[in-house]
Amino acid sequence: MENKYKEDRPWGTFEILHEEDKLKVKRIVVKPGKRLSLQSHQHRSENWIIIGGQAIVTLEENQIPLSPNQSVFIPANAKHRISNSGIEDVVFVEVQTGSYLGEDDIIRYEDDFSRV
DSSP states (O other): OOOOEEEEETTEEEEEEEEETTEEEEEEEEOTTOBOOEEEOSSEEEEEEEEESOEEEEETTEEEEEOTTOEEEEOTTOOEEEEOOSSSOEEEEEEEEESOOOTTOOEEEEOTTSOO
């Protein structure tokens, strides 16, 4: 099922580019100075491919700087977040795979927008 759903968030936007059983593809934009919550997912893994900007990915205890054309794999249950400390948008593609891909499969540990 093709789905071009876009949603604004306090840190930027995400757009669902494609969705089917056990697969979802999003285009995500993180505004300068913003970051997503430190979170994990029980039912899905994610692959993040950086398209633009300079990102810092927190994966468990590691800080991973990523530039365009670089990627990182986020296993299910791993604590993770992406940050943009630069002056241009961080744009990345997120490929989710797993048995359940709903937005409610998020466990938040820290959040700059009081969503914990």
